[in-house]
Amino acid sequence: MYFDSLQAALEMQGHGMFVWPAYSVTIAVIALLVITPLLRRRKVLRQLEAQARRAQGAPAGRAGGER
Amino acid sequence: MHPVRKQRLYLVLFITLFSTAAIGLVVYALRGNINLFYPPAEVVAGSAPVGQPIRVGGMVMEDSVQRSPDSLAIRFKLTDYEQAVEVVYVGILPDLFAEGQGAVASGVLNEDGVLEATEILAKHDENYMPPEVTEALENSGYDQDGNAK
Amino acid sequence: MWPIFHKLGSPPWLYAIAGSILRWLLPITLLALVTGAVWGLLFTQPERIQGNSYRIIYIHVPAAVVALAGYYVMALAGAVSLIWRMKMADVAMKAAAPVGAAFTFIALFTGAIWGKPTWGTWWVWDARITSMLILFFLYLGVVALYEAFDNKEAASKACAVLSLVGMVNIPIIYKSVDWWYALHQGATIKFTGESSIDSSMMYPLLLMIGAFYALFTCCLLLNMRVEILQRESRTQWVKKLATKAGRP
Numbered sequence: 001m002y003f004d005s006l007q008a009a010l011e012m013q014g015h016g017m018f019v020w021p022a023y024s025v026t027i028a029v030i031a032l033l034v035i036t037p038l039l040r041r042r043k044v045l046r047q048l049e050a051q052a053r054r055a056q057g058a059p060a061g062r063a064g065g066e067r
Numbered sequence: 068m069h070p071v072r073k074q075r076l077y078l079v080l081f082i083t084l085f086s087t088a089a090i091g092l093v094v095y096a097l098r099g100n101i102n103l104f105y106p107p108a109e110v111v112a113g114s115a116p117v118g119q120p121i122r123v124g125g126m127v128m129e130d131s132v133q134r135s136p137d138s139l140a141i142r143f144k145l146t147d148y149e150q151a152v153e154v155v156y157v158g159i160l161p162d163l164f165a166e167g168q169g170a171v172a173s174g175v176l177n178e179d180g181v182l183e184a185t186e187i188l189a190k191h192d193e194n195y196m197p198p199e200v201t202e203a204l205e206n207s208g209y210d211q212d213g214n215a216k
Numbered sequence: 217m218w219p220i221f222h223k224l225g226s227p228p229w230l231y232a233i234a235g236s237i238l239r240w241l242l243p244i245t246l247l248a249l250v251t252g253a254v255w256g257l258l259f260t261q262p263e264r265i266q267g268n269s270y271r272i273i274y275i276h277v278p279a280a281v282v283a284l285a286g287y288y289v290m291a292l293a294g295a296v297s298l299i300w301r302m303k304m305a306d307v308a309m310k311a312a313a314p315v316g317a318a319f320t321f322i323a324l325f326t327g328a329i330w331g332k333p334t335w336g337t338w339w340v341w342d343a344r345i346t347s348m349l350i351l352f353f354l355y356l357g358v359v360a361l362y363e364a365f366d367n368k369e370a371a372s373k374a375c376a377v378l379s380l381v382g383m384v385n386i387p388i389i390y391k392s393v394d395w396w397y398a399l400h401q402g403a404t405i406k407f408t409g410e411s412s413i414d415s416s417m418m419y420p421l422l423l424m425i426g427a428f429y430a431l432f433t434c435c436l437l438l439n440m441r442v443e444i445l446q447r448e449s450r451t452q453w454v455k456k457l458a459t460k461a462g463r464p
Contacts, residue, residue, distance in 0.1 A: 026322050051458075160336070
């Protein structure tokens with residue numbers, strides 16, 4: 001490793017205040033890019049499943065209490 | 068290929084070619100305005116307007132930097148290795164500002180052909196080297212292109 | 217050539233193949249991103265003139281390179297959807313736009329942060345940076361235009377034309393620093409001739425460029441899967457998938 005300590009790596013001789021925010025924002029954008037479609041896909045499947053259940057007339061015991 | 072699809076293919080090529088041509092012409096017409104700065108040779112030749120805000124960019128000439136001992140005033144020359152333009156500036160310089168490095172000065176050209184700058188930006192090249200490699204190269208007596216010094 | 221083209225046009229096949237690609241490509245991509253970032257941040261020498269601020273190169277350059285390449289992917293998908301009326305090409309175009317916008321944003325944002333310690337300014341209206349900003353708006357334009365239409369077929373056509381027209385911007389961005397006097401420096405990694413970066417700094421950079429290409433592919437496939445599900449929600453195979461997924 002180039003830096004002697006965690007402190008030195010965070011400071012980067014004064015450039016840490018530029019480098020670390022740049023990486024943090026990038027990580028946040030990438031996380032958003034990957035997680036959003038995963039969540040949306042789950043939501044779409046859930047909605048379709050609920051729709052299908054309603055169409056079947058909600059068999060007793062599973063939809064319990066709804067409607 | 069199906070004739071309808073072929074027709075649509077031609078449409079796509081038409082859109083691409085003509086938009087390219089149109090934007091290409093606009094960019095060509097505006098080419099002078101797209102330049103961020105004037106090189107010193109054009110300033111010396113008189114292409115740059117006097118008394119208007121302009122930018123001049125080039126290398127900071129070796130041994131040309133004169134700093135005032137009691138203020139932030141600085142005087143140096145920008146060169147493109149053909150001509151040089153004198154620049155005066157008062158203020159904080161970017162960390163990368165140094166002799167032999169690129170810089171862009173924005174300001175107003177006065178009657179004597181001296182740029183009275185209000186902002187200095189450093190311009191760096193596309194070479195990325197760790198310090199020890201540079202030192203090793205210097206010690207070996209060759210520059211980074213492998214030519215003997 | 218044609219059988220694969222027909223298969224690509226089949227939503228269930230594409231949905232399934234995208235899923236099986238993602239299962240191994242996504243973990244590898246994330247691993248490569250972490251490796252490349254740690255390598256570049258902690259295990260390389262600082263640059264001789266720029267010092268440690270140059271470490272932003274490991275995200276700035278890959279994001280910018282892939283933002284440009286991604287535009288060609290989007291425009292090509294748009295052309296295929298225009299010519300062959302291929303629905304899955306339209307899905308790919310729609311899926312690529314937000315990903316490209318995000319990559320362009322990363323390039324612009326990290327570039328601004330990098331500009332402060334090196335150039336002495338966050339922003340300058342030079343040819344490279346301005347044309348990159350136009351690329352950002354083109355991507356956002358495709359996203360917005362798609363939402364502006366109620367008729368999805370009209371939306372698809374309009375977006376395809378917009379992405380084709382915007383394609384001229386890509387070579388402009390690429391050559392901007394050669395054609396005009398700009399503050400931004402020239403290309404470091406060149407297709408022809410020797411790259412002007414020390415090899416100890418180039419290897420992590422190449423790794424990061426590869427990882428960003430893979431990341432673009434992953435995000436594209438992820439978005440396409442959602443889009444396929446939404447468009448095909450009335451079909452039997454999606455209904456079957458939904459009841460299977462909904463079961464505990």
